[in-house]
Amino acid sequence: xxxxxxxxxxxxxxxxxxxxxxxxxxxxxxxxxxxxxxxxxxxxxxxxxxxxxxxxxxxxxxxxxxxxxxxxxxxxxxxxxxxxxxxxxxxxxxxxxxxxxxxxxxxxxxxx
Amino acid sequence: xxxxxxxxxxxxxxxxxxxxxxxxxxxxxxxxxxxxxxxxxxxxxxxxxxxxxxxxxxxxxxxxxxxxxxxxxxxxxxxxxxxxxxxxxxxxxxxxxxxxxxxxxxxxx
Numbered sequence: 001x002x003x004x005x006x007x008x009x010x011x012x013x014x015x016x017x018x019x020x021x022x023x024x025x026x027x028x029x030x031x032x033x034x035x036x037x038x039x040x041x042x043x044x045x046x047x048x049x050x051x052x053x054x055x056x057x058x059x060x061x062x063x064x065x066x067x068x069x070x071x072x073x074x075x076x077x078x079x080x081x082x083x084x085x086x087x088x089x090x091x092x093x094x095x096x097x098x099x100x101x102x103x104x105x106x107x108x109x110x111x112x
Numbered sequence: 113x114x115x116x117x118x119x120x121x122x123x124x125x126x127x128x129x130x131x132x133x134x135x136x137x138x139x140x141x142x143x144x145x146x147x148x149x150x151x152x153x154x155x156x157x158x159x160x161x162x163x164x165x166x167x168x169x170x171x172x173x174x175x176x177x178x179x180x181x182x183x184x185x186x187x188x189x190x191x192x193x194x195x196x197x198x199x200x201x202x203x204x205x206x207x208x209x210x211x212x213x214x215x216x217x218x219x220x221x
Contacts, residue, residue, distance in 0.1 A: 033208065037153075042116070042198070042211035050207075058208055088153055097207055098143065103155035 003027065004104035006091050011109045013078065013085060021076045021107045023091035031097045032074035036060060037088040037106075046089075049074055050097045078109065086111050114138050118199050118212035126220055131186035133215045135199030138180070145209065146173050146184050147198040155198070158184070189219045 004025045013019045023032065031050045035043040045058030049068040063082025068074055074093075078085045088108050092101040117136045125131055135144070146158040159166050159173040161182070166173050170189075175182040186193055196216050200209040 035211075040213065042213045043200075043209075044211070045208040048208055056207065090153075090155060092155075098202070100145070100157045100160045101209070102157065103147075106153040106155075108153070 004091060004093055004102055006089075006104035006107050008107060009105065011107055013109060013111050015111065016080045018077055018079050019085075019109070021078070021089055021091075021109070023074045023076065023104060024072055025074075025093045025102075025104075026072060027093060027095075027102065028071070029093035029095055029102070030071070031094045032068070033092040033094075033101065034058075034064070034066065034074070034076045035090045035092065037090060043090065046076065048097075085109055114203055114210060116199055116201055116210050116212040118197075118215050120215060121213065122216045122218075124218045124220065125189060127190060129189050129219075131189050131193070131217065131219075133184045133197050133199075133217070135182045135184070135212055136180060137201050140204040141177075141180075141201045142204050143202045144175055144182050145200040145202075146182075147200060149196040149198060149214065151195075158197075186217075191219045191221050194218050 007022045033048045034046040037043050044060050047066040049055035065077045090106045091104040094101045115138050119134045143162045145160050149155045170187045172185040196214040198214045199212040
């Protein structure tokens with residue numbers, strides 16, 4: 001089955017810790033995206049990558065980092081510099097930067 | 113700041129009713145997306161359109177580029193249509209999408 005997987009579904013972070021959220025796709029898509037969703041707000045773009053070994057900051061990149069070493073994988077690290085990390089994180093991919101985006105099931109991050 | 117506005121924010125209707133959700137945006141776009149988010153959080157892409165009208169089953173999406181407005185219609189609504197419907201746009205010359213806050217739809221039996 002082709003699709004996007006995110007893990008874990010729930011993630012708990014202690015103050016001052018870095019955590020990494022996984023996103024994998026087997027759709028052979030070039031473009032991948034990370035979004036953050038907060039209650040009552042629309043999704044906001046954190047980072048995106050249109051090709052392997054290249055990525056760009058989105059609207060709210062501060063406190064986050066990404067890598068794109070493989071076409072299939074686009075992990076997101078929430079660093080200790082992100083002061084309000086509790087949110088629902090969604091990963092998406094598309095054939096290229098202009099086509100329909102396919103979303104993963106999301107990871108809910110909670111700070112203890 | 114470029115914005116995407118959706119209305120209504122919340123909508124409750126009876127099964128079988130015709131549903132309309134609206135989306136307005138501030139400047140030129142290259143594409144508009146309609147997405148559906150279910151209570152578990154998963155998001156499904158319904159439509160991507162840049163002009164005219166698209167139909168898939170009971171769902172119809174229209175866009176008026178001159179008026180910077182799009183509508184999502186659901187015919188013969190059913191309780192399983194209950195979800196949050198999200199409008200998103202790609203601004204001309206920009207990367208990534210800008211999302212509306214969503215319309216929370218509840219269809220009662």
